[in-house]
Amino acid sequence: MKALSGFYYVLPEGEDTVYACRAKGVFRKKNQHPLVGDLVTFDVTHEKDMEGHITAIEERSSSLIRPPVANCDQALVIFAVHTPDLNHNQLTRYLVMLEQKGISPIIVFSKKDLNEEGDEEELRKIYGPCGYPICFVSSREKSGIEEVRELLKGHVTTVAGPSGAGKSALINALSGREVAATGSVSERTGRGKQTTRHTELLCIAKDTYLFDTPGFSSIENSQMEKEELSGYFPEIRAFAGDCRFRGCAHDKEPGCAVKEAVISGEISEQRYQDYLLIYHELRDQKKY
Ligand SMILES: Nc1nc2c(ncn2[C@@H]2O[C@H](COP(=O)(O)OP(=O)(O)OP(=O)(O)O)[C@@H](O)[C@H]2O)c(=O)[nH]1
Numbered sequence: 399m400k401a402l403s404g405f406y407y408v409l410p411e412g413e414d415t416v417y418a419c420r421a422k423g424v425f426r427k428k429n430q431h432p433l434v435g436d437l438v439t440f441d442v443t444h445e446k447d448m449e450g451h452i453t454a455i456e457e458r459s460s461s462l463i464r465p466p467v468a469n470c471d472q473a474l475v476i477f478a479v480h481t482p483d484l485n486h487n488q489l490t491r492y493l494v495m496l497e498q499k500g501i502s503p504i505i506v507f508s509k510k511d512l513n514e515e516g517d518e519e520e521l522r523k524i525y526g527p528c529g530y531p532i533c534f535v536s537s538r539e540k541s542g543i544e545e546v547r548e549l550l551k552g553h554v555t556t557v558a559g560p561s562g563a564g565k566s567a568l569i570n571a572l573s574g575r576e577v578a579a580t581g582s583v584s585e586r587t588g589r590g591k592q593t594t595r596h597t598e599l600l601c602i603a604k605d606t607y608l609f610d611t612p613g614f615s616s617i618e619n620s621q622m623e624k625e626e627l628s629g630y631f632p633e634i635r636a637f638a639g640d641c642r643f644r645g646c647a648h649d650k651e652p653g654c655a656v657k658e659a660v661i662s663g664e665i666s667e668q669r670y671q672d673y674l675l676i677y678h679e680l681r682d683q684k685k686y
């Protein structure tokens with residue numbers, strides 16, 4: 399349920415109190431570490447103090463490094479439009495990473511009470527063609543919350559997004575209780591203050607689990623071949639088969655169906671430019 403200072407908090411099936419467990423030395427030797435979300439077997443070492451030793455980790459259906467979670471099937475990718483300002487490239491990098499890991503993204507634009515006229519329409523234009531669910535929520539005004547709740551039912555979902563985006567505030571709005579600590583956004587830097595410092599798995603309804611996770615401040619490229627990249631953009635993938643050349647990078651090639659779709663508006667200029675930026679980074683980093 400939680401990892402903190404070398405302890406892994408394990409909730410036995412059907413119980414409601416956790417055991418503070420250590421991971422056995424064998425994991426360290428194999429360079430394996432339990433992740434929040436892992437299904438484990440453990441020995442009770444002190445029943446009274448509720449302590450134990452993890453002896454086995456079950457195979458994971460998925461895992462992420464950032465945030466460090468295991469076995470989630472979808473992710474709420476939470477970004478505010480203002481405060482902190484939306485960074486499109488960071489959002490797209492994150493979506494690419496989830497595609498690569500086989501975890502379904504749900505895009506959540508938070509703090510909609512701070513939005514300006516036209517923001518929502520513009521963002522739907524940019525991200526609508528990806529095909530991911532898009533939600534606009536305000537945890538402060540409790541609007542848009544029900545739509546998110548519906549998408550979470552029966553799933554194990556991680557939240558992800560920059561510090562100060564309102565991840566913990568949304569979790570509280572969803573659970574109707576203050577289960578997660580919330581912080582603020584610095585007026586000076588416009589950045590969040592990293593209020594959530596460790597990852598924790600929370601049960602917010604029957605069979606419905608959410609990971610509260612620390613925010614990230616930047617996100618580096620995932621390791622991949624540059625040729626893989628377009629496959630992680632659903633709307634680019636949809637047109638790539640119609641390009642004149644096989645292996646078209648959708649960059650300077652003639653007869654590129656992707657570029658035509660950008661001109662016709664079926665792929666957004668923003669997403670296309672973010673694709674090119676990451677593509678060029680992957681290409682150049684391979685040079686040396
Ligand atoms: N106006 C407005 N402010 C919000 C909303 N949701 C959260 N905030 C504010 O945004 C700040 C950050 O919220 P948190 O929920 O702590 O953000 P977080 O994403 O969990 O941040 P980290 O834990 O640092 O990663 C707090 O000051 C919240 O009050 C909202 O819907 N509207």
Ligand SMILES: [Mg+2]
Pocket residue numbers: 565566567579580593594611612613
């Ligand atoms: Mg938080």
Ligand SMILES: [Zn+2]
Pocket residue numbers: 638641642646647648649651653654655656657
């Ligand atoms: Zn092309």
